[in-house]
Amino acid sequence: MGAKGVDRRTLLARALLLVGASVVSLPFEALAAVEADLLSDTQRATLVAAADTLVPQTDTPGAVDVGVPALFEGLLANWAAPATATALADVLDRLAALGGGFAALSAAERKATLQAFDAAALAPSDAPRANPFGPPPAADPAYQQFKELVLTLYYLSQPALTQELAYTHVPGRWESSVIVTSATRPQGGPGMF
Amino acid sequence: MFDAIVIGSGMSGGIAAKELCERGLKVLVLERGGDVQPADQTDWMQPWQLPNAGMIPEAELAADYPVQSQCYALSSATKQFFVKDSEQPYQTPADKAFSWIRGYHKGGRSIMWGRQTYRLSEMDFSANARDGVGSDWPIRYADLAPWYDHIEDFIGVSGSMEGLDQLPDGVFLPPFELNDGELQFKSAVESSFPGRKVIPGRVANLREAREHHRAQGRAPCQVRSLCERGCMFKAYHSSLNTSLPAAERTGNMTLVTNAIVHSLVHDPATNRVTGVRVIDAQTRAGTTYEAKVVFSCASTIGTAMILLNSASEAQPRGLANSSDMVGRNLMDHMYQLLTIAVFPDGPDSFYFGRRPTGFYIPRYRNLDGQHEEFLRGYGYQGGFSRNGGPGQVIGQPGLIGEELKAEARKLGPWTMFLGGFGEVLPNPENRVTLYPTLKDKWGLPQAHISASMGENERKMAEQIQRDGRAMAEAAGGIVVTTIDQPGPFGLGIHEMGTACMGKDPTTSVLGKWNQTHDVPNLFITDGAAMASSGCQNPSLTYMAMSARAADAAASMLAEGAL
Ligand SMILES: Cc1cc2nc3c(=O)[nH]c(=O)nc-3n(C[C@H](O)[C@H](O)[C@H](O)COP(=O)(O)OP(=O)(O)OC[C@H]3O[C@@H](n4cnc5c(N)ncnc54)[C@H](O)[C@@H]3O)c2cc1C
Numbered sequence: 001m002g003a004k005g006v007d008r009r010t011l012l013a014r015a016l017l018l019v020g021a022s023v024v025s026l027p028f029e030a031l032a033a034v035e036a037d038l039l040s041d042t043q044r045a046t047l048v049a050a051a052d053t054l055v056p057q058t059d060t061p062g063a064v065d066v067g068v069p070a071l072f073e074g075l076l077a078n079w080a081a082p083a084t085a086t087a088l089a090d091v092l093d094r095l096a097a098l099g100g101g102f103a104a105l106s107a108a109e110r111k112a113t114l115q116a117f118d119a120a121a122l123a124p125s126d127a128p129r130a131n132p133f134g135p136p137p138a139a140d141p142a143y144q145q146f147k148e149l150v151l152t153l154y155y156l157s158q159p160a161l162t163q164e165l166a167y168t169h170v171p172g173r174w175e176s177s178v179i180v181t182s183a184t185r186p187q188g189g190p191g192m193f
Numbered sequence: 194m195f196d197a198i199v200i201g202s203g204m205s206g207g208i209a210a211k212e213l214c215e216r217g218l219k220v221l222v223l224e225r226g227g228d229v230q231p232a233d234q235t236d237w238m239q240p241w242q243l244p245n246a247g248m249i250p251e252a253e254l255a256a257d258y259p260v261q262s263q264c265y266a267l268s269s270a271t272k273q274f275f276v277k278d279s280e281q282p283y284q285t286p287a288d289k290a291f292s293w294i295r296g297y298h299k300g301g302r303s304i305m306w307g308r309q310t311y312r313l314s315e316m317d318f319s320a321n322a323r324d325g326v327g328s329d330w331p332i333r334y335a336d337l338a339p340w341y342d343h344i345e346d347f348i349g350v351s352g353s354m355e356g357l358d359q360l361p362d363g364v365f366l367p368p369f370e371l372n373d374g375e376l377q378f379k380s381a382v383e384s385s386f387p388g389r390k391v392i393p394g395r396v397a398n399l400r401e402a403r404e405h406h407r408a409q410g411r412a413p414c415q416v417r418s419l420c421e422r423g424c425m426f427k428a429y430h431s432s433l434n435t436s437l438p439a440a441e442r443t444g445n446m447t448l449v450t451n452a453i454v455h456s457l458v459h460d461p462a463t464n465r466v467t468g469v470r471v472i473d474a475q476t477r478a479g480t481t482y483e484a485k486v487v488f489s490c491a492s493t494i495g496t497a498m499i500l501l502n503s504a505s506e507a508q509p510r511g512l513a514n515s516s517d518m519v520g521r522n523l524m525d526h527m528y529q530l531l532t533i534a535v536f537p538d539g540p541d542s543f544y545f546g547r548r549p550t551g552f553y554i555p556r557y558r559n560l561d562g563q564h565e566e567f568l569r570g571y572g573y574q575g576g577f578s579r580n581g582g583p584g585q586v587i588g589q590p591g592l593i594g595e596e597l598k599a600e601a602r603k604l605g606p607w608t609m610f611l612g613g614f615g616e617v618l619p620n621p622e623n624r625v626t627l628y629p630t631l632k633d634k635w636g637l638p639q640a641h642i643s644a645s646m647g648e649n650e651r652k653m654a655e656q657i658q659r660d661g662r663a664m665a666e667a668a669g670g671i672v673v674t675t676i677d678q679p680g681p682f683g684l685g686i687h688e689m690g691t692a693c694m695g696k697d698p699t700t701s702v703l704g705k706w707n708q709t710h711d712v713p714n715l716f717i718t719d720g721a722a723m724a725s726s727g728c729q730n731p732s733l734t735y736m737a738m739s740a741r742a743a744d745a746a747a748s749m750l751a752e753g754a755l
Contacts, residue, residue, distance in 0.1 A: 054593050074245075081251035111594050119591030132531055132674045135588040148587050149246075155583040155601070156240045156247075164602055165582055169239055171416045171546035174400075176370040178543045185602055186581030189240055189547065 038076045043089055045103040046096040047072060053110045054147060055154045060164050066157035068150055075149060087142040088149075118147070161188045195221040195447070195484040196750065198469050200454045200499065203301020205719040205735040206490030207432030207440070208344065212743035213488070214445040218750070221482055222440075223452040223471060225491075226297035229304070229433060234423025235270040244269040263684055264294045266305045266421040274298065274305050274421070283640040284628050291642040292683040293494065299450055301492065302686070303431040303732075305421040308397040308549065309574060310350045311729035312341050312361045316560065321725050324568050327522060327619030328695030330724045331705035334361070340737040347439075348430035348736070349406055351414075351550070352395030360555040360572075360729070366400045368393035369416075369548045373540040374577030374607035379552070381668035389557045389664070394550035394574060397430040397733075409435060416546035429549065451475050453635055454499055457487060459712065461507035465755075466715045472635050486714045486746050486755055490739065493523070493720035497625045497691035498640055513692070513709035518702050520625040522690040523644045524726040527571070527615035527654055529680030532661035534670030536577075539607030543579060551576025551610075554664075556728055558656070567652040568618065571728045573661070575611035579604040609670060613657035614685065616728040618649055623682075625691055644682045654679050687731050689720035706749075707742035714755040718742045 039047065048069045055063035063069075076085050099105045099113045121140035129137055138144040154160050161167035165188035178184075196218035199210045206222060213220045240247075247268045254262050257277040261267050267275055276295045285291045296302045315334040322329040338361070345364040352365040371379060371393055379391035398414040399406055414428040427434040440446040451474040458468035458481060468483040489496040497520040503512035511519050551574060558570035581604045586597050623644035631639045646654075658677055665672050695701020698710035703722050709715045718739040720731060727734075749755045 055598060056594055058595055058598055060598070071246075075248075079245040079248055079250045081255070084251055115591050115593055118593055122588070122590035124590075129674065132533060132676060135584075138590070144587075148583075151583040151587055152246055156243070158239065158241045161240060164598060167240070169417065173546055174369050174416045174548050175545040176372045178545050180541055180543050180604065184543055184604060186579070186585075186604055187545075187547065188582050 038073060038085065039089065039092070042096050042103070043092040044069070044073075046092045049103040049105075049110060050092070050095050050114065050146075051150050051154075053107070053114045054150050056107075061157075061159040063150060063154045066154060066159050068153045068157075071153045072149060075153075084145075088146055091142050091146045094143075118143075122147075155188060165189075195219050195482065197221070197486040197488060197746070198223060198482055198484040199488045199490055200469065201225075201301060201490040201492060201495065201719065202299050202432055202437060202448065203296075203490065203492060203719075204303040204306070204432065204732050205492075205739045206301070206488070207303060207436030208736045208739040209488045209490050209718055209743050210446055210448075211436040211440040212740045213747060214440040214443040216743070216747035218445060218486075218747060220440065220446050221484060222437075222446060222448040223454055223469060223482070224299050224301075224448065224450045225453040225474060226299065226301075226450065227474075228450045229274075229299045229423075231425075233273050234425065236417070236419040236422040236424055238270055238422070260292050261294060263292050263681070264686070266307075270422050271305060280634065282631070282633065283642060284631060285641070286643050289643055289645050290681040291644055292681045293640075293642065293688070294683065294686045295492070299448070300432040300437070304423060304433060306431070306732060307730070308420060308429050309553070309730040310345070310348075310352075310395050310397045310733045311553070311572075312363055313337070313727045313729055313734055314359050314361050316359055317725060317727040317729075320569060320727075321619070324563075326568065326725075328518075328693045328697070328701040328724045331694055331696045331701075331703075336705070337734070337737050337741065340741040341733065343740055344733060344736045346405075348397050348435055349399040349403070349411070350395055350397050350733075351393075351400035353393050355390060355392050355555075357390065357555055359557075359560055363395075365395070366403070369396065369398075369400060369550050371552055372544040372548075372577055373542045374536060374579070374609070375552050377536075377540055378577065378609065378664075378668045378670075382554070382664050385667040386557075386664065388560075389554060391552050391554055394553045394576075396550035398549045399428045402428075409438065411435070414549060416548055418547035418549050420549055452480075453637070454491065455479070455635075455637060456499060456503040457512055457715070459503065459505055459508060459512055461505070464712060466512075466712055472637075474635070477635060486716065486750060488739075488743070488746070489715070489717045489721075490719045493688045493691050494625050494640055494642065496717055496719055496721040498627065498638075500692065501625075501627050502638060508711070513702055513711040513715055515711050516699055516702055518621070518693055518695075518700065520691050521621040521623070522619035522693050522724075523623040523625055523642070523688060524617045524619055524690040524723065525644075525682055526617060526685035526687045526726060526728060526730075527613065527646065527650055527657070527679035528685035528687075529676055530613035530615065530654055530657045530661070531674065531676045532609075532611040532658065532665055532672060533674040534609045534611070534665035534672045536607040536609065536668065536670050538669050539577075539579075543604060548576075565652075565656065567649045567656070569616040569649075569653070569728070571613050571615040571653060571657050573611050573613050573657075575609060577607050577609050579607055581605040609665060611661050611665065613654075613661060614728050614730070615650065615653045615657055615679070617726050618647065619690055619693065619725060620647060642683075646679065646682065650679070687720070687726065689723035689726060689731060692717050692721035693724045694722050695724060706745040707738055708746075716742050716746055 127137035
């Protein structure tokens with residue numbers, strides 16, 4: 001649990017500093033709704049490090065830049081049922097142990113370690129497919145859910161939808177055939193076709 | 194005293210109200226749910242503004258929406274348009290699941306509907322007579338054709354002219370054209386399987402806003418695919434966007450929300466319905482409204498419940514139920530018979546916009562006689578997309594970091610979603626009754642819904658999935674997912690049949706004008722009226738029947754025949 005007298009923003013800001021993120025652009029409103037301290041300092045630091053490793057800053061903002069850790073904590077507080085929150089916190093504990101302390105590793109070490117963990121965790125499993133539109137069943141469903149939530153939050157963010165993908169809220173027209181160029185990006189957002 | 198009362202403001206009630214009002218009748222619309230304000234529509238929300246990334250909190254979902262959550266359209270941005278199952282209980286036998294997907298509010302399910310809009314054909318209206326199943330429709334295609342025209346013109350339907358007997362053309366705005374993946378599929382399917390057609394999905398979204406649409410304050414579809422959240426452009430048909438405002442403009446409509454219809458008052462001396470008993474959803478106060486004519490448009494199951502709850506000494510089995518057919522013959526469409534396939538050799542092109550429809554494959558089995566091991570047939574809805582993005586990377590073990598971002602930027606392979614919709618036969622044992630003891634929180638008896646698919650449906654479902662795979666593979670697709678069992682009864686959200694039309698008053702509830710055989714001033718124009726289900730999405734037919742019956746009722750009233 002978080003240290004007494006230090007608010008969540010401060011804790012999160014500290015964790016963010018570990019990965020060198022700028023804290024200016026974060027959607028801190030998301031945190032306002034969080035009532036209970038759901039993550040320990042280590043879990044929070046691991047969340048930030050894992051989000052940063054999964055989706056780092058490149059020529060576009062990364063997961064931490066767009067506030068995924070705060071939004072993720074928002075989901076733990078406002079969306080997840082207790083069993084889900086426990087399973088996700090457990091994922092963070094398992095990630096925290098990687099390399100003898102995941103958040104403290106260098107960026108390169110974090111990437112190598114998480115990549116190996118990810119490859120094993122997402123190895124296909126024989127479990128029946130629960131959702132035909134979801135990802136195929138994987139060896140470690142809790143980690144799969146963790147990664148999916150991080151990616152969902154990132155790719156629903158305005159920077160990712162407009163810089164990584166080519167989302168427009170109001171396309172205004174249907175063009176049934178468009179030439180593909182090196183600049184063509186997926187549209188993101190809702191709608192199947 | 195009103196000229197007419199319309200029960201329900203959804204798809205059928207909105208049209209009934211408009212048509213009655215436009216003929217000069219003073220109309221009272223009784224809606225059990227609340228009003229819908231512009232702020233309840235959430236189409237303005239950007240993806241990053243969706244509460245909880247679009248997800249309803251898990252505990253709330255489990256407690257309040259165990260049935261509604263089976264519907265693809267339920268999200269944190271649309272939950273205000275779905276009933277809470279916890280507040281609106283119903284019963285089923287333990288071994289017969291039924292998914293009753295509902296929205297109780299002004300506009301009903303016309304707000305969240307998928308807008309797929311297809312006519313029934315002559316083959317459908319003569320099917321029961323040909324097969325000796327169910328009740329022979331007292332109308333044929335020619336009776337409804339002008340009313341299909343009338344509704345399509347008013348609501349705006351985008352589609353292509355195809356000249357198919359089994360899926361008649363209509364009054365169409367230009368279609369949302371097929372994309373290149375779909376065109377390649379179309380040519381493969383049509384050459385490999387003569388008689389099959391892949392056509393643009395016909396959809397009640399304005400590809401163009403014509404003069405009479407603009408006059409209603411409607412703009413063309415902005416190709417956002419946010420429709421189930423409502424539409425600030427009023428570009429798709431819903432009671433909120435089109436029919437209720439038209440009724441309102443006549444000055445003849447009074448609409449009362451939170452008005453739960455309990456039952457109908459029947460006067461045995463005149464054999465007329467004289468009033469409608471209502472419970473206020475908030476105060477629970479009771480009121481009786483009077484009118485010369487009553488239209489029940491409370492949806493298939495809702496209407497059956499009202500009739501059954503209106504039993505009296507004179508009509509002990511329920512109102513207008515001398516045939517014992519009220520509540521029986523509950524049908525739906527087999528749904529969720531999915532085939533998902535990827536096409537590695539798809540065309541090297543993309544598309545722009547999020548089209549509010551995809552393609553449609555009209556029925557091609559048993560068209561000119563009985564050729565299959567099952568009666569009737571099925572159609573498919575589907576579409577091709579190249580989504581890319583996060584969905585493309587999550588399933589790839591070990592993909593993280595810069596490489597993940599780079600991969601998510603790529604267009605995905607052309608991926609086809611193909612969903613069969615199979616006709617379900619009328620079966621009197623598939624049935625809605627009033628539960629003898631359990632009540633809802635307003636003291637009304639809960640529905641007991643007992644329905645299951647039969648042998649005909651089982652054989653058809655197998656063929657739907659065989660054909661789905663064969664079409665995907667003939668077009669170069671690799672099938673990645675199939676679902677072999679149709680979803681639960683009801684999940685097609687095309688429930689219908691509980692007060693069937695027919696020629697014979699001893700085996701049907703409604704005559705050719707949707708007027709009950711037993712009580713002349715009582716009309717039913719929602720899905721309850723359907724004598725067979727066809728395989729086409731049914732709402733257009735409910736609306737066409739509503740308009741036709743309203744016209745007939747207004748004439749009968751003027752002639753003093755009611
Ligand atoms: C997600 C979704 C997708 C769909 N897609 C399609 C599609 O693509 N094509 C298609 O054709 N159909 C589609 N449908 C089905 C379509 O919505 C229904 O066929 C249609 O709305 C039925 O019209 P209705 O008037 O019978 O019922 P509704 O539209 O449900 O309206 C009934 C109204 O009556 C009110 N009511 C009920 N009981 C009472 C009572 N006792 N007293 C007072 N008021 C009462 C309800 O509150 C409601 O407002 C879809 C439905 C959903 C939910």
